[in-house]
Amino acid sequence: MNKTIFITGASSGLGKLTAIHFAKMGWNVAATMRTPDKETELTKYSNIKIFKLDVTNVQQVRTAVEQAIAAFSRIDVVVNNAGMGTYGALELADEEDIDWQFAVNVRGPINVIRAFLPHYRANGGGMFINISSMMGVTTAVPTGSLYNMSKFALEGLIEGLYYELKPLNIELRLVEQDGSSGNNFVNNVIWNTNEDIKDYDAITAKVKRMFENMDSSRLEDPQNIVDEIEALATGASQQFRTLVGQSSKNLVALRNSVPIEEYLEKVMANFK
Template sequence: MAQTILITGASSGIGKVTAKHFQAQGWNVIATMRSPDKEEELTELDNVLVTRLDVTDEASIADAVAAGIARFGQIDVLLNNAGYGAYGPLEAFPMERIQRQFDTNVIGLLAVTKGVLPHMRANGSGTIVNISSIGGQMTFPLGTLYHGTKFAVEGLSEALHYELAAAGIKIKIVEPGMIATDFGGRSFDFVNDEAMTEYQPVVQALFGAWGSPEMTSRASQPQVVADVIWQAVTDGTDTLRYRAGADAVELLDNRKALDDATFIVGLKAQLGLDKL
């Protein structure tokens, strides 16, 4: 019997590529997104159910889980992939956008997890993969909100790793580095107020560094992450954390090996912030 994975945020990027990867390996896929009526490619694939799920809407979560079970009989894997990045000076962010960042990346992830846990617990098995980031272990300037959510994902996932083992459920964390997706488009929420002149040199330096050929050339394709997700789901181990991308390995190795002061000085130099 084919196994089934439910993926949040499957309309583009990592989520969509992972849906196609698992389908190609013979899995059933519940590909969820906020606007399934706009999806054309995944709907043409065999054994793929495209359905609505908004991680901030509990009713849509329950409906998607029920629809997936009705179609395929069981959910073996949950991939919590939906999310976006809010960047900019904290002082410039209105509270409603701060709330939205945490509602999507943290509260929404917890809500979807709660939505599948009764089913997995009743089956005595299951795997939950949470997409974190190198930004769950280290930070970049202006990422107070995004990194706050990803550090939260790391912590809650590690705690669940202990908690759910008795129920036969595995927790996995995938930490991508820079990925060539639309993160800088619809999955990126940038807020700035140029009247706050003190922050503008940091804004300019960061975007200059991120847009440089050196940085963009290090970005991995989404398939790199899909391959790591596949490994996490199928390797049969209790490994908790998986890095995705050569830059993720390099940066996180450095973060682990160096003390705070040394790492921060090096990152400032790499981003051109040492000149400010």
């Protein structure tokens, strides 16, 4: 029987590429997104079914999970991919944007995992692959505290869950991706701003410039990330954490090799 993968945030970027990749491998794909009516690419594949899903909406998550199980009988792998970034000084953030960062990147995976656990327990197992970031294991840029918070929280959630799900044969994986090309992530960033406070302008401008100047030659090829997802989904790799991208690997190696005070100053020096 063909295996089935369920993916959140399949409207663009890594989620869409993963959906197409697994469809071409012959898997069934439950591709979920907030606005299925706009989708024109995934609809071309007979083994992809599209479901409406905003990960922050608990009822919608439950309904989409029920519909996907009804359509495919069995889901083998769930990819918690949907995510977004809020950048800019914490002091300048709108209250709702702080909550939204948490709602999408942390509460979202919680909602999806909780909705799938009865199915996985009934099946005697299953796998959750969670798309985190280099920013989930280290800090790398100023004004990224909220995004760091969300991905560090995701890492803690998944690591903490290991102990209760492993005995049930439910596998957890984390993929820490580097900045990659072919997605809408930077365009969708919510920037915290307040015209009356200028103290963060200089550092924020440097971070914005860094994002704007990230040409595709410095970004990770997203196919490399999809290949890692395939290796995890098929069991070819059994790594709990998969860090993708040379610059992520370098930064994490640096973080692990020097005292944290030295690391923080080294990162800061890149933005002086």
